[in-house]
Amino acid sequence: MxxxxxxxxxxxxxxxxxxxxxxxxxxxxxxxxxxxxxxxxxxxxxxxxxxxxxxxxxxxxxxxxxxxxxxxxxxxxxxxxxxxxxxxxxxxxxxxxxxxxxxxxxxxxxxxxxxxxxxxxxVKYIKQKRFDGQVMYTLLHDKLVGRIEWDDDFNGQIPKVIIDGKAYTWNQVGKMLMSYEGWNLKLEITEEGED
Ligand SMILES: [Zn+2]
Structure with missing residues (x-):
């Protein structure tokens, strides 16, 4: 803004x-x-x-x-x-x-x-930890809630997501999901005024 x-x-x-x-x-x-x-x-x-x-x-x-x-x-x-x-x-x-x-x-x-x-x-959704020089993410409730924003680095082709009042790249979000390999995913988009 x-x-x-x-x-x-x-x-x-x-x-x-x-x-x-x-x-x-x-x-x-x-x-x-x-x-x-x-x-x-x-x-x-x-x-x-x-x-x-x-x-x-x-x-x-x-x-x-x-x-x-x-x-x-x-x-x-x-x-x-x-x-x-x-x-x-x-x-x-x-x-x-x-x-x-x-x-x-x-x-x-x-x-x-x-x-x-x-x-x-x-509610906090992400816990971030450093382990062996690597950043590890834990989804505290097996769930993510946030806001989709434009990512200049990718010219708007993929989003960045604001979760817990902090920006995460789409790549980071992907990394978070990989500890759930084989699980199901439900992605729901809601309007900005909704809960
Ligand atoms: Zn004025």
Whole structure:
């Protein structure tokens, strides 16, 4: 995720919204400007009334910081949590997302997002060990849950996967599976807002 400048306020930030007005008028808006416009259109108040940061420990006791972003849309609200470090969003970190109806109390929506973060951080899937100069992986629950991302090294032909808030190459994932040679594999893809 890279920072870009807002066409409205000029602030340089993450996660811009691209709006196209008319034929070739394109504007890139920061989340705040986007929400202000949407709130005006929709007649919504207090849309920015929440704490934008959240800090909690993962299952191994490591402190993780999140940046919370709320985005208004005519049909609902999208709440994102991006893991960050020193104020910078970690591309290869944890990310969580929930959708909320416009009429849902934002306090409940935010709580649902925080619950999702806590639940996501409570499970660790991979244990990494060095043995004889080699890295060994153990799948703690015979299962992997993560996020598919673009891998520049392979020009997007094969993915890298973010698991436990850490990036693994497809090759590493393959290595993890080889201790299960002969077993069956079930691969399931879910949408980003799903559990
Ligand atoms: Zn702006």
């Amino acid at each position: 890279t920072k870009e400048s807002c066409s409205n306020c000029g602030e340089s930030t993450y996660g811009m919204v691209m709006l196209t007005d008319g034929v070739d008028q394109t504007r890139l808006l920061c989340n705040r400007c986007h929400n202000e416009e949407m709130a005006d259109l929709m007649g919504v108040d207090n849309y920015n009334d929440f704490k934008e940061t959240y800090q909690t420990k993962d299952s191994s006791g490591k402190l993780r910081n999140f940046y919370i972003q709320k985005r208004l849309f005519p049909l609902g609200v999208k709440w994102n949590a991006y893991e960050n470090k020193n104020g910078k969003v970690l591309e290869e970190g944890y990310q969580f997302l929930i959708y909320a109806k416009l009429e849902e109390n934002p306090k409940f929506s935010l709580q649902r997002l925080l619950n999702k973060i806590n639940k996501g951080l409570s």
